[in-house]
Amino acid sequence: MIEFKDVSLVYSNGTQGLKNINIQINPGEFVVVVGLSGAGKSTLIRSINRLVKPTGGELLIDNENILNYGSRNLRKLRTKVGMIFQNYNLVKRSSVMKNVISGRLGHTGTLRSMFNLYPKEDQALAYRSLQRVNIADKLYQRSDQLSGGQQQRVAIARVLTQQPNIILADEPVASLDPPTSHQVMTYLKKVNKEDNITTIVNLHFIDMAMEYADRIIGMRAGEVVYDGPVSDVNEATFEEIYGRKIRDEDRVGGSDDE
Numbered sequence: 001m002i003e004f005k006d007v008s009l010v011y012s013n014g015t016q017g018l019k020n021i022n023i024q025i026n027p028g029e030f031v032v033v034v035g036l037s038g039a040g041k042s043t044l045i046r047s048i049n050r051l052v053k054p055t056g057g058e059l060l061i062d063n064e065n066i067l068n069y070g071s072r073n074l075r076k077l078r079t080k081v082g083m084i085f086q087n088y089n090l091v092k093r094s095s096v097m098k099n100v101i102s103g104r105l106g107h108t109g110t111l112r113s114m115f116n117l118y119p120k121e122d123q124a125l126a127y128r129s130l131q132r133v134n135i136a137d138k139l140y141q142r143s144d145q146l147s148g149g150q151q152q153r154v155a156i157a158r159v160l161t162q163q164p165n166i167i168l169a170d171e172p173v174a175s176l177d178p179p180t181s182h183q184v185m186t187y188l189k190k191v192n193k194e195d196n197i198t199t200i201v202n203l204h205f206i207d208m209a210m211e212y213a214d215r216i217i218g219m220r221a222g223e224v225v226y227d228g229p230v231s232d233v234n235e236a237t238f239e240e241i242y243g244r245k246i247r248d249e250d251r252v253g254g255s256d257d258e
């Protein structure tokens with residue numbers, strides 16, 4: 001379980017990224033965080049793996065306050081929390097397999113991984129992860145030779161290989177076209193349900209949020225201004241969260257056939 005207890009974050013330039021956040025995220029939930037640019041979505045999810053450090057309150061993961069963590073505990077935390085980024089964050093010149101097996105880095109240690117001395121079972125796990133996102137045929141390809149959607153699937157496979165309890169996805173489809181966006185979200189949802197991995201995704205498209213979330217958290221100016229099951233959410237909810245009328249650009253568009 002993830003618990004934010006009165007969490008605030010003030011950046012060094014004085015910007016308040018988070019203001020008195022009080023939320024609880026249960027194991028296995030698929031939460032979508034929505035809000036306009038600058039609302040604090042990235043800051044919220046990056047707190048959970050301490051890519052940014054809140055300046056007030058307590059952030060508990062499985063009853064431990066991660067704000068007290070030193071470097072050894074942080075390393076352990078980051079093996080449990082996988083991250084997906086908008087720009088995929090793959091090592092471009094490396095093969096798909098090398099990228100995916102690097103998900104074991106936190107478990108294997110840097111020295112062994114430098115010499116590609118991953119145990120056989122890690123290699124098998126990496127291959128299975130690629131199969132799960134339907135891209136095992138690209139195993140030996142250089143990752144920068146893949147399309148954006150394929151690269152994001154490789155990033156999902158890398159996270160799966162890490163065997164995390166939590167996946168954080170920071171605008172995972174912001175660089176993708178509508179059909180590919182739906183495909184990537186479908187894989188994220190699938191692994192969330194199959195492996196019961198708590199998944200927290202930042203999105204700014206309202207149709208995607210409605211289609212894939214179990215629960216929606218709305219943010220504005222560093223505060224949580226909405227929190228509820230997706231079944232309670234409609235366009236008016238988003239207008240409340242955004243503080244303005246919904247526009248065409250707030251939607252990614254329908255899931256076309258591929």
Ligand SMILES: Nc1ncnc2c1ncn2[C@@H]1O[C@H](COP(=O)(O)OP(=O)(O)OP(=O)(O)O)[C@@H](O)[C@H]1O
Pocket residue numbers: 011012013015016017035036037038039040041042043044
């Ligand atoms: N490193 C930083 N230093 C100072 N201010 C920051 C930093 N990172 C973010 N901010 C500010 O904190 C606020 C929240 O930013 P954040 O990136 O969390 O929002 P967001 O909702 O994820 O927006 P976007 O969708 O544009 O990424 C914004 O006002 C932003 O300018």
